Amino acid sequence: xxxQRIAMNCFILLIASFLTGTHVLAFFGISLPVVQVGGGxxxxxxxxxLLKQKEEDDRGRAHRDxxxxxxxxxxxxxxTLPLTVGPxxxxxxxxxxxxxxxxxxxxxxxxxxxxxxxxxxAVSVFLCYGFADRLARLLGATGMSVIMRLSSFxxxxxxxxxxxxxxxVLLGSLAK
Numbered sequence: 103x104x105x106q107r108i109a110m111n112c113f114i115l116l117i118a119s120f121l122t123g124t125h126v127l128a129f130f131g132i133s134l135p136v137v138q139v140g141g142g143x144x145x146x147x148x149x150x151x152l153l154k155q156k157e158e159d160d161r162g163r164a165h166r167d168x169x170x171x172x173x174x175x176x177x178x179x180x181x182t183l184p185l186t187v188g189p190x191x192x193x194x195x196x197x198x199x200x201x202x203x204x205x206x207x208x209x210x211x212x213x214x215x216x217x218x219x220x221x222x223x224a225v226s227v228f229l230c231y232g233f234a235d236r237l238a239r240l241l242g243a244t245g246m247s248v249i250m251r252l253s254s255f256x257x258x259x260x261x262x263x264x265x266x267x268x269x270x271v272l273l274g275s276l277a278k
Contacts (some may be wrong), residue, residue: 104181105172105231111182113224116195120216123196134193135275138268141189142261148180149257152250183259186227189264195220 113234127137158269195216 103170104177105228105234107174107177108182109224109228111178112187112227113220115183115187116220116223117193117217119192119195120199120202120220121213122199123192124200127196133267133272134196135271137196138189138193138264139272140268141184141192142263142265142268144184145188145261145262145264146258148184149254149259149261153258155254164229188260190260200230225258 127134198212198216202216203209241249
């Protein structure tokens with residue numbers, strides 16, 4: 103159920119970014135590099151908190167204490183945004199939407215391509231999250247701890263890269 107919700111959120115977020123992202127940013131006067139800097143900071147913060155999180159070996163208690171509403175409440179933030187669909191993919195979707203041709207037939211084809219691409223991404227997200235419990239059982243507690251630490255470190259690195267991409271554009275605009 104959680105995998106389905108995250109996949110649907112991903113699909114909607116990517117399509118919404120593609121179709122309306124440039125208009126929303128223009129309305130608020132926000133540039134794409136600023137979105138990258140802000141998003142990079144969020145990704146760094148999320149990765150860092152996951153990296154510093156203490157290991158707890160009481161999964162059974164956690165399974166009993168968690169209710170359905172609690173799980174679904176976290177489906178959008180932080181599981182969909184910024185962990186699954188982050189500033190990088192949102193900025194790509196906004197950029198593609200901003201550069202889409204304005205001719206009706208060509209625009210329709212580009213939009214259809216964006217919908218198909220986003221649907222394929224959503225299906226892959228669904229499969230990854232849907233089979234995550236089986237992979238966790240296969241890896242065991244130690245394997246999952248190693249994967250979590252490595253993933254958290256990579257998330258911090260991705261956040262730094264997103265932040266740097268936006269910051270270098272902003273700093274480059276100062277030199278002009």
